[in-house]
Structure formats: structure tokens, C-alpha cells
Amino acid sequence: MGSVHWLQQAKAGVQKISPYQIGTPIETVKRELGLTSVIKLASNENALGCSPAVLQAFTTSLKNTQELHRYPDGAGYSLRNALAKFWNKSSDEIILGNGSNDVIDLIARCFAGPNDEVIISEYAFPIYALVAKSVGATIIKTPAQEYGHDVVAMLQAITEKTKVIYIANPNNPTGTWLPKNILREFLSQVPKHIVVVVDEAYSEYMLHPNFPHTISWIQEFPNLIVTRTFSKAYGMASFRFGYSVSHSDIASILNRVRQPFNINGLALSLAEVALSDQGFVQQSCEYNKTGLQQLRDGLNQLKIKFIDTEANFLCMLMNKSSEVIYQELLRYGIIVRPLHMPGLEHAIRITVGKSDENQQCLEALSKII
Ligand SMILES: *Cc1c(COP(=O)(O)O)cnc(C)c1O
Numbered sequence: 001m002g003s004v005h006w007l008q009q010a011k012a013g014v015q016k017i018s019p020y021q022i023g024t025p026i027e028t029v030k031r032e033l034g035l036t037s038v039i040k041l042a043s044n045e046n047a048l049g050c051s052p053a054v055l056q057a058f059t060t061s062l063k064n065t066q067e068l069h070r071y072p073d074g075a076g077y078s079l080r081n082a083l084a085k086f087w088n089k090s091s092d093e094i095i096l097g098n099g100s101n102d103v104i105d106l107i108a109r110c111f112a113g114p115n116d117e118v119i120i121s122e123y124a125f126p127i128y129a130l131v132a133k134s135v136g137a138t139i140i141k142t143p144a145q146e147y148g149h150d151v152v153a154m155l156q157a158i159t160e161k162t163k164v165i166y167i168a169n170p171n172n173p174t175g176t177w178l179p180k181n182i183l184r185e186f187l188s189q190v191p192k193h194i195v196v197v198v199d200e201a202y203s204e205y206m207l208h209p210n211f212p213h214t215i216s217w218i219q220e221f222p223n224l225i226v227t228r229t230f231s232k233a234y235g236m237a238s239f240r241f242g243y244s245v246s247h248s249d250i251a252s253i254l255n256r257v258r259q260p261f262n263i264n265g266l267a268l269s270l271a272e273v274a275l276s277d278q279g280f281v282q283q284s285c286e287y288n289k290t291g292l293q294q295l296r297d298g299l300n301q302l303k304i305k306f307i308d309t310e311a312n313f314l315c316m317l318m319n320k321s322s323e324v325i326y327q328e329l330l331r332y333g334i335i336v337r338p339l340h341m342p343g344l345e346h347a348i349r350i351t352v353g354k355s356d357e358n359q360q361c362l363e364a365l366s367k368i369i
Pocket residue numbers: 044098099100101102125168171172199201228229230231232237240241242
């Protein structure tokens with residue numbers, strides 16, 4: 001049998017996907033460079049870890065092992081009720097995901113297919129293009145404006161084929177964000193049958209009074225789906241938990257395609273504990289604010305340009321190849337994220353870490369540049 005060219009067997013959209021590059025794991029760097037101490041500032045994880053209440057509940061859960069062979073509550077009854085109460089929403093407006101990326105994927109699978117168009121911005125979170133391609137939809141990418149989403153261009157890109165518009169607010173990797181008035185005006189102009197996804201993965205960090213927390217806008221804009229995650233400010237990336245809030249009619253559609261047991265039992269119970277510890281979230285945001293300022297000050301001193309933000313990461317604009325700087329920082333035991341996006345080849349994303357980690361990163365940068 002001749003060897004099969006499997007890529008040619010894949011769906012046309014899938015052939016177009018360039019695989020998502022994950023942040024380099026700490027163990028990989030230790031192993032490959034023979035280092036014992038490595039700092040990871042590459043995946044926007046919470047510098048403070050997760051809530052002590054979550055750690056406590058996790059430890060306790062290790063003693064309650066009698067029910068591990070049973071399927072978890074696929075409807076996530078208790079957690080959805082807790083989230084509904086938290087947001088003053090109804091639980092039928094909430095869809096749980098194995099990370100918010102899972103919900104972002106569900107939305108594409110429910111609403112877009114071949115012959116449909118999905119609008120995203122240049123420099124937007126790469127997962128949107130990935131999920132749109134995987135369902136065979138056509139991606140309409142509008143040029144960025146000062147590295148952020150140009151909502152006027154996005155409005156102009158709407159055609160009768162448009163099904164879904166994805167907006168990351170703030171955006172990763174650029175950290176740019178749309179203020180209340182601009183996002184509201186945009187939503188009011190989008191035809192009501194087009195789904196608009198506002199991905200608020202970093203919204204907890206956004207303390208600016210003009211930042212829109214749009215879950216409260218869903219009644220006004222029933223075509224809006226807001227996604228949230230516990231991977232960032234809640235510090236629970238490894239448990240994989242995120243969710244969406246939308247009109248219940250949209251939620252019930254997402255629920256048709258959602259795998260019945262997409263959230264594991266541990267994540268279901270620990271996310272509820274995390275939600276109840278808002279003190280930790282607040283503490284994380286305050287800690288981030290200080291760390292972000294430390295990085296801003298340090299980068300200004302080094303005359304390294306960056307895109308300003310309030311999120312827990314900064315996008316640095318270097319004057320040489322980001323891949324080279326990434327490799328040099330690795331030798332100092334510091335993992336950052338070189339961006340390989342067209343137009344951002346000289347950009348490096350760095351996560352706000354603990355103060356000593358930020359300091360070490362700034363020192364290494366000063367030696368490299
Ligand atoms: C990290 C991130 C997410 C969250 O992904 P999870 O699947 O919830 O871990 C979603 N959107 C953006 C823009 C992100 O940066």
C-alpha cells in the first residue's frame with residue numbers, strides 16, 4: 001500500500017490550520033538546557049497560583065475517592081447555579097466549557113460552516129481562526145488599529161454570509177481593549193441575527209472604569225455571547241474550566257453540541273470553591289497591578305517599547321527578531337512568548353509574574369539588548 005498523504009484527506013478548512021503553539025513548559029526547558037531553576041512568563045497564568053481555599057478543597061478531595069468511577073454531573077447543576085447567582089442571571093443562560101476555548105469552539109460548530117463568514121481582527125487571539133477553519137468557514141480578517149480591534153472595519157466587513165464575530169476584550173496577545181462606548185456602539189450596529197462573541201478572559205484584571213463587563217448587556221443585545229475563564233485571574237488553568245453567558249435560546253443551542261461530560265468532576269467542584277473566594281481574585285488583581293507597573297518602569301528604563309494594557313501580560317515590541325530574544329532569555333532560564341503572527345514578528349509577550357520573577361526578566365533583558 002502506498003503511503004497516504006493524510007493532509008490531503010483532511011477537510012479543506014483543517015488543511016489551512018497552522019497548529020496552535022503552546023507556551024514552552026518549564027520541564028522542557030530544564031531538560032533541554034540543563035537548568036534547575038526556570039521562570040515561566042509565557043502563558044498568562046496567575047502569578048499567585050490559585051486560591052488557598054481551592055488548594056484546601058483539592059487536598060480534601062483526595063480523601064473522598066469512593067465516587068471516582070462515576071460520571072460527573074454533566075449538567076453542572078450546582079456550578080451553573082452558583083455562576084447564575086454570582087451574575088444575577090438564570091442558570092439556563094450559562095454554558096460550561098472545558099476551558100473557555102471549548103465554548104469558543106462550540107460557538108463556531110453551532111453557528112458557522114462552509115459558505116459562512118466569521119469576522120475576526122488582525123492580531124486577535126489565534127484560537128478564533130483555528131475554530132473557524134475547523135468548521136470550514138471563511139475567515140474575514142480586518143486590519144488592526146493601533147494593534148487593537150478596529151470595530152468600524154469589522155462592521156464594514158459584515159455581509160449576508162456573516163455568522164459569527166469574535167472579539168477578545170482585552171485582546172491576547174496585544175493587551176489592547178475596547179472601552180464601553182465603542183463596544184456598545186458596535187453592538188448596536190451589528191444585525192441582530194449575527195452572533196457576537198466577547199471573550200473576557202482577562203476582564204477581572206481590568207480595573208479601568210471605562211472597561212465594559214458585558215454580561216450585564218445581554219438583555220439589551222440578545223445576540224451577544226460573553227465567555228469567561230477560570231484559567232487566568234482565578235489561577236486554575238490546569239483544571240480547564242470556562243463558561244459562556246448568553247440569551248437562553250443561544251445557550252440551549254450550544255448545549256445541543258456540547259459534549260455531555262465536557263467538565264470533569266474535580267473542576268466542577270473546585271470552580272465553585274474558587275468562585276466563592278472573590279478575595280483571592282481581588283488580591284490577584286492588585287498584585288498584578290503592582291507587577292505590571294514594575295514591568296512598565298523597567299521596560300521604559302531599558303527603552304523597550306510595549307503596548308500598554310491592564311491585563312496580566314505585556315506585548316513588547318523589540319527591534320530584533322523575537323525568536324532570537326526568546327532563545328537568549330531561555331538561556332537565563334526565562335520562558336517568554338515570541339509572537340509569530342504576521343506583522344508581530346518582533347513582538348514578545350511576557351506574563352506579569354511575581355516581583356522577583358519580573359526583576360530577573362528585566363535584568364536578563366538588559367543584558368541581551
Ligand atoms: C487564555 C485565554 C482564554 C482562556 O482559555 P481557557 O480555555 O479558558 O484556558 C480565552 N481567551 C483568551 C483571549 C485567552 O487569552
